[in-house]
Structures are given as structure tokens and as C-alpha cells.
Amino acid sequence: MKILIKDCYLCDLLRDSGVTTGDVAVEGNRLLKVGGEGELPLGWKPERVIDGKDHLCLPGLINCHTHAAMTLLRSYADDLPLMHWLEKKIWPMEARLTGDDVYWGTLLAIVEMIESGTTTFSDMYFFTDRVAEAVEVSGVRACLSRGLIGIGDSAEQGLEESRELLEKWQGAADGRISIWLGPHAPYTCPPDFLDKVLTLAQDYRAGIHVHVAETKDEIEQIAREYGKTPVAYLSERGVFRFPVLAAHCVYLTEEDIETLAAAGAAVAHNPESNMKLASGIAPIPELLAAGVTVGIGTDGASSNNNLDMFEEMRTAALLHKVNKGDPQVLPASQVLSMATRDGARALRLDDLGLLQPGYKADLILVNLNEAHLHPRHNPVAHMVYSARGGDVETVIIDGRIVMEGRKILTIDKERVLAEVEERARRLLS
């Protein structure tokens, strides 16, 4: 479809040159014209015109790390440290989830994400074929991995399911779905199991999405078992020969940071999950200084407890300022870039995360007609420090209008809420 958004505010994150106003033209799933950049062919006529006045147009936000269906476990187990939370609460409950539960829980997450301006998410969960179905019907973009745990009896099954996903879903839904491999963490993936994961990565040229160095416990456990850091353990197995998305990276040595930088690995920073589980503070300024690509993620809704990337941006900025005792750390434009352009790079999605002609048409319109977004001294800073997910008015993904006037057009939201309520009740009984 040909869409013209008229007279919106635009910011150029590439040049950080402030905010201008102009039109945005979309044709098919691509941006054709953005403000003064790009050309409309002679006689080009839009099929849809959207009034962009008093709205800021941004690239869709990219949630680099989540477990979407964990919306089902939102506030089921709070105020616990990671290992206790996982082993005593979450994993026993997850063992009861069915494929249908995961489908509806994922749809709930997608509703929440679209309503708060997220157009792409990177997921690690199970029943991933059902996650893919939810992505397909909802119109969102996603990188999906089947979480792989190498201890216990589901190890081989997880590998087999990953192979099936790579065969069936890689590039599916008009290219909106990518499949990654998801070895859960160093402490759940012994060396011989990691080797099998890497063989699969080699065969299918797939990337690796893994939790790394999340807690002090993990550092101690991996040191006890292997005499090295989690990053060194993964490195020695050859994990960093592949595209890597490393979630958390809270505890890193200088050498670990060098390893990540040299390998071109990307980090998914999840400040709210790290704060809520009291895991610690990731050395994000150090990673950025070393040239590592850092995206932002919410982690699952059971350790956050929402999927609002506006909140996550604000938390990221504030956390590192107070931690370093330096308000100049992580300025707003850099944080917005982490949630858009850098997120796209972390997920190895080309032509995404910037408003530039030729890029994929994933964009959001944020309504600036709210008290907390006035006056408009600096709309970019507003996005990080003042805006909320609920300010997002319109969402376009892959050139398709997925939400307009805050109404989601692809999913029956009432049905999703009802299904999830009923399933959550059954899970507890």
C-alpha cells in the first residue's frame, strides 16, 4: 500500500541534527521518502493519507530480549532472586504450559508491545512454532529462538525443534520472521551440548541468542565448573564465530569486553529485569566505549513486569547516570538509538531501525499533544525521559498499518484478554 504521513516531526538519529518537520511516504514495505530525503515518482498517489501534525515519527522500537509468553506469569512470582525464581517458581509453572497457552500468551505480549511502539522483538521460549504463528497473524516482526537446555531429558528434542523451525519458519511471514538458536545459558548448556548447537548454527547459518553473565551466582558456578568466566567458556567452545546476541552481560571482565568487541557480538541490555531480580548493573558505558553494539530488551513480563520500551529506555538512561555519578553518561539520543538502530544491528536486520528511504517501513507516530510532552524543547529527550507507551498513536510494520488511533487492527484484543484470563486461572488450579 502507498501511505503518506503528512507534516510530522522527524528526527535524524544518524546525524543527531535535531528535529525537523516533513512528510513520510511508504510504498510496499519500504520507506520511499522521509522529509527532504528521497524522491516521489512523478504522479505518485497515496492510497492512504495520515495526518502527522503534532506527532513525532520514529523508527519502530526494537525489544532485543524477551520471553513473550511469560506475560502469562506476570506477577505470579515476584520479589525473588533469579535462581530461586527460575528453579522454584517459573520452571515448574512453565512445565504446565501448553502450545495453546504459549500462543495466547505471546499474542498478549504482542498487543502490549504494539500498543507501546515496539515493532520488532527477539524472543526465546518454547512451542516456538506457536510463537511464530502469533507473529504471523499479528503483523509484528520477530527473531525467534527455541530456548535450549542441555541438561535433563528435553535436550535432544529442543535441537530437533530448532532444526524444524529453521526449515519451516526462517524468512517466513514475508520475511518478518527470523530464526535464531537459543542455548539458554552457560549454566544450562554443557560443552558437548553447545557443540551440537553450533553444528546446527553452522548448517543453517543461524545466530546464537544466549543469556550470559547475568548474576554473581552464575560467575561463581562457571568458575567452579570450568575455571573461567561465562564469556570465556562460550568463546572457547567457538560460540563467537557466529553472530551472537548476548542477553544481560552484567558481570564482565575487561577481557570479556574485548572478546565481545573483537567478535562483533551484540549485547541485549535489560536494566529493569536486572534491577528487579537484583542481578546487578551491566557495564554498558564500557561496552559502548569498546565498540560493542548494545540493544535494549525488557526480558519477560515476569521479571519486569511490563514490555514497555519507553520505560526501559528511561530506566537505562537513569540507571547508568546514577551508577557512574555522571549525568552525561548515555544521553537521550544514544538511548533512543539503542532502542532502534542499534537494536536492528544487534538482531542483524539490515535496512531496519532508521527512517531512511529504502529502509523497511517499520515506524510509529507518537502523539505529542499530551501535557507531559509540552513544551517541545527537545522531542528526542521527551521520548526517553517523558513519554510512555500509551502515547503511541499509530504503528506501521512492514508497510502495513497495524495500529491506528490506538486501535490494533490485526488482532482481536478483547478475545486475547479473555483467553489469557481463563488460561491463567487454569494454570493456578
Ligand SMILES: N[C@@H](CCSC[C@H]1O[C@@H](n2cnc3c(=O)[nH]cnc32)[C@H](O)[C@@H]1O)C(=O)O
Ligand atoms: N524451559 C524451556 C527452555 C528455556 S526457554 C527460555 C527460558 O528462559 C527463562 N528466563 C526468563 N528470564 C530469564 C532470565 O532473566 N535469566 C535466565 N532465564 C530466564 C524462561 O523462564 C524460560 O524457561 C523448556 O522447558 O524447554
Ligand SMILES: [Zn+2]
Ligand atoms: Zn531472559
